[in-house]
Amino acid sequence: MQFFFVALAYLALTVCFLTDDFTVSYVLMNSSKSLPLFYKICAVWGGHEGSMLLWVFILTLWMFAVNLFSKNLFFPLKIRVLIVLGLLSIGFILFIIITSNPYSRQFEILQTVGRDLNPLLQDPGFLFHPPMLYMGYVGFSVAFSFAIAALWLGRVESSWAKWTRPWTLAAWCFLTAGITLGSWWAYRELGWGGWWFWDPVENASFMPWIVGTALIHSLAVAEKREQFIAWTLLLAITAFSLSLVGTFLVRSGVLTSVHAFAVDPERGLYILIFLLVVIGGSLGLFALRAKSVVRVKNLNLISREAALLLNNVFLMVIMLTILMGTVYPLIIDGLGLGKLSVGAPYFNAVFIPLMIPLLILMGFGVQLNWQRDGFKRLYSVLGLVGLLSLFIPALLEIIITKSFNLNVYLGLVLAFWVLLSTLKTLLIRLKISGFMGISLAYLGMVIAHLGLSLTVIGITLSSGYGIESDVKMSPGEHIFFAGFDIRFVSESSLTGANYHGNRAHFMISSNGYEKSIFPEKRIYNVGNIPMTESAIDVSLFRDIYVALGEPINDDSWSVRFYYKPFVRFIWGGGFFIFFGGFLALVDSRYYLKGRKKNKLTFKAKI
Amino acid sequence: MIAEIGLFALLLALLFAFMLVIVPTLGIIFNKEDWRIG
Numbered sequence: 194m195q196f197f198f199v200a201l202a203y204l205a206l207t208v209c210f211l212t213d214d215f216t217v218s219y220v221l222m223n224s225s226k227s228l229p230l231f232y233k234i235c236a237v238w239g240g241h242e243g244s245m246l247l248w249v250f251i252l253t254l255w256m257f258a259v260n261l262f263s264k265n266l267f268f269p270l271k272i273r274v275l276i277v278l279g280l281l282s283i284g285f286i287l288f289i290i291i292t293s294n295p296y297s298r299q300f301e302i303l304q305t306v307g308r309d310l311n312p313l314l315q316d317p318g319f320l321f322h323p324p325m326l327y328m329g330y331v332g333f334s335v336a337f338s339f340a341i342a343a344l345w346l347g348r349v350e351s352s353w354a355k356w357t358r359p360w361t362l363a364a365w366c367f368l369t370a371g372i373t374l375g376s377w378w379a380y381r382e383l384g385w386g387g388w389w390f391w392d393p394v395e396n397a398s399f400m401p402w403i404v405g406t407a408l409i410h411s412l413a414v415a416e417k418r419e420q421f422i423a424w425t426l427l428l429a430i431t432a433f434s435l436s437l438v439g440t441f442l443v444r445s446g447v448l449t450s451v452h453a454f455a456v457d458p459e460r461g462l463y464i465l466i467f468l469l470v471v472i473g474g475s476l477g478l479f480a481l482r483a484k485s486v487v488r489v490k491n492l493n494l495i496s497r498e499a500a501l502l503l504n505n506v507f508l509m510v511i512m513l514t515i516l517m518g519t520v521y522p523l524i525i526d527g528l529g530l531g532k533l534s535v536g537a538p539y540f541n542a543v544f545i546p547l548m549i550p551l552l553i554l555m556g557f558g559v560q561l562n563w564q565r566d567g568f569k570r571l572y573s574v575l576g577l578v579g580l581l582s583l584f585i586p587a588l589l590e591i592i593i594t595k596s597f598n599l600n601v602y603l604g605l606v607l608a609f610w611v612l613l614s615t616l617k618t619l620l621i622r623l624k625i626s627g628f629m630g631i632s633l634a635y636l637g638m639v640i641a642h643l644g645l646s647l648t649v650i651g652i653t654l655s656s657g658y659g660i661e662s663d664v665k666m667s668p669g670e671h672i673f674f675a676g677f678d679i680r681f682v683s684e685s686s687l688t689g690a691n692y693h694g695n696r697a698h699f700m701i702s703s704n705g706y707e708k709s710i711f712p713e714k715r716i717y718n719v720g721n722i723p724m725t726e727s728a729i730d731v732s733l734f735r736d737i738y739v740a741l742g743e744p745i746n747d748d749s750w751s752v753r754f755y756y757k758p759f760v761r762f763i764w765g766g767g768f769f770i771f772f773g774g775f776l777a778l779v780d781s782r783y784y785l786k787g788r789k790k791n792k793l794t795f796k797a798k799i
Numbered sequence: 800m801i802a803e804i805g806l807f808a809l810l811l812a813l814l815f816a817f818m819l820v821i822v823p824t825l826g827i828i829f830n831k832e833d834w835r836i837g
Contacts (some may be wrong), residue, residue: 202806
């Protein structure tokens, strides 16, 4: 019933947008009569109030799903999970009603046009990125609720991990897709060829993803070996807490960023109190009850469990360094020591050195057996893989680029190490059990790890061999750029549904290849906001990116060109990671026989 | 009118959220965990 009413509330706001009801303040501020229908539907989450309503809608959707798919779950656990989710939904619905009512009306401004949706958001990416991200953020509330319910009951079995894992995987998949789509959208829309900015709000989504990644790995150990249970509970609490912190950072207005369309300190106070209650309460409960769920088992240093533990440690350190960089400006500001910003140089300096041991560990981790393994076996399996990982990148780099860049080489070595080691483990498994003997969860792990190596290849090559150039050009002129002849063919005026501006025609050619692209400079009618719509010649192995700058005089423009080799691998890898998670999610072990058995084991231990 | 329906629906959702929390919590307090959520 709660889901039905929230859905109705959400539908009502959508209808307000579709009917251009500008007496509703939120519609007035985020829509306009000339806004295309597609964006009117998306504009519901284009501002603070509506996106919080979307948050609550998704939360009730998860609650509905938990109620629906947990029929066989041990009832006292299920009821506690729903109580915790219910408490969270009360917090957020009260937040909307008290501080962020999207339905409030105004009659002072008799406007029939509307203030329009932020032009940055008027992109097809806006349909998918926020809902996907919220599905991930809010989805971690289910893992959180399972953790709190287990602590409340004071008992955690391996079946608890088996029940929590699919929910965590689902949330993690959505978050992966949301972050990947956001990165792709930023690349297309922001007009300067970057795909990740270490923007505080991006970090706010990346931190729960990192902890979520640690969580799905430690859940595997908790499920298979009944180890790290207290640690897994803490990770589940941390992942959702970071989602809440992310919301606090975006919604409170303490941070300004490219996402700064939502700024309000009063709302921030409510979220801060809510945050303290939820995080403080859950950590307090953890402190009280964790002792009762701890299992002490011997851990062999050369085993998959130990590798996963080390992986968790690295992931948590990475998360903490990102958290430090994100909140450091706030702390300095709060102490009255001035204003500063922490940007890409800090994050790259701390993130990359921490990723190196993590990627090395990944190559070993996928090969290790549970419980006990040995150096001898590892050496026999990974010796050749290690040699090839050193040799292939050097060969490829020298043959393809006819040059040698040490940083690129090291990045490629790590990517190939993960790639080849993962393929090797798949080959070994195929030899032992045949194709039919491989579970979807295992295949998902392989695909996700391959995806990460593809992303590393994309990041390494696009940043190592990317070229950019700013030039002044007039129609009729051409330049040679990255081996391509790029001609500025013409420029014409442009009129869209809610904007006007200029549209340029560029012709890219090389060895018989020809492609026309059309970058635009738009001025949105409401507020006269200028926007650069870049044009990209896309191919699997390289992008040529053209962004129209400012007009310099009557017929010439400043134009920015980027050559981005292998940049598509970054998002392609992201899709592989998502798809790997999805395959693990649909593994029937979680839904059929295992579940019925779990119910019995749980009950037998009451 | 539509906006008011939206707000009313949200208030009803809040009411149901309170029921979802209070009723089973009372059930747990009074040790009657065998009832079901509708």
